[in-house]
């Protein structure tokens with residue numbers, strides 16, 4: 229499970245980065261503009277594809293990094309429709325489900341701190357924004373807040389979640405990181421043992437000073453932090469694409485139409501000779517040499533990394549980034565997607581079956597052999613079939629395949 233709780237000390241804001249282990253598709257919750265480089269570095273280092281940047285509400289105390297992250301990664305930005313904000317790609321409603329890889333987040337409308345506040349439920353944890361804080365809750369004295377609504381959101385919606393559900397808040401001002409629904413029911417100073425009227429009385433008499441940045445933050449967040457994102461790119465144009473992780477075949481085609489691009493094909497020489505994109509360079513995954521690529525193209529030049537389906541190129545891209553290439557972009561779906569989109573390829577005289585098909589045939593043949601030998605020769609041979617089956621499961625889960633590595637070294641693939 230990929231889960232990171234990140235902290236911005238200036239505003240005491242928690243940002244959460246979560247990802248699906250199998251596909252590396254990721255979601256960020258409540259990013260802070262000033263922390264965008266930190267967040268993008270994590271996305272890059274872990275080879276994540278940032279699919280969504282979600283807001284729990286329009287914040288009053290910091291500016292969101294949503295647009296900045298979108299510019300760098302193509303993430304879809306989202307906020308509740310009830311925030312009446314402009315400039316986000318998706319407007320969330322109660323019950324909406326956000327899909328990333330095999331994971332899902334459910335949107336729970338929890339108005340009160342602001343009318344558009346939502347909590348986001350993922351697996352055994354809920355990201356409560358400023359609706360439910362550890363031992364407290366968000367204030368309700370600005371941005372259309374309502375203590376009565378907040379009471380219902382906390383006691384009827386959040387407290388109906390399982391007591392074991394972990395609570396990850398939008399802020400904590402005392403260094404606490406998480407709590408649980410059960411703990412908050414028991415100990416939350418504003419809610420536990422209180423009546424609705426007592427709660428409303430407390431909330432209407434907090435007497436807190438306004439957040440320092442409210443007049444700057446609210447208008448900026450109503451536009452997803454777009455002005456700040458544009459200013460950042462004006463100041464440093466290279467910031468626009470240093471973090472771009474992956475493109476579709478269509479986007480690669482558009483980039484090629486716009487000017488020369490460097491394409492690195494990490495399939496085996498056999499696969500490469502069979503079919504390739506004109507002008508691409510072949511360097512198989514097991515013979516990657518980042519230093520040679522830097523010497524040839526430079527560390528800052530964008531390099532598009534492609535394989536047959538997008539798995540090997542993803543591994544290659546993260547190895548090359550670690551090796552010092554700053555702008556490695558992998559092509560989703562690989563040459564399969566390129567061919568399916570109808571773009572031109574060069575085919576050589578040599579015809580080698582794709583590594584993926586070779587792997588399926590080899591695995592299938594070994595399973596059949598194991599079962600046949602188990603029935604006819606010795607039952608111990610059944611273990612061969614079991615071993616191959618387990619290996620395939622592991623290969624699927626870990627997105628790496630030992631058999632493919634061995635096959636790639638076979639003479640016909642060279």
Ligand SMILES: N[C@@H](CCC(=O)N[C@@H](CS)C(=O)NCC(=O)O)C(=O)O
Pocket residue numbers: 239287288289358364365366367368399436438439440441
């Ligand atoms: N000192 C902080 C105040 C932040 C603040 O008021 N935070 C809001 C959330 S946006 C809140 O509800 N705080 C709850 C509390 O302080 O109890 C600032 O100036 O930014």
Ligand SMILES: [Fe+2]
Pocket residue numbers: 285286287288289341358366
């Ligand atoms: Fe807030």
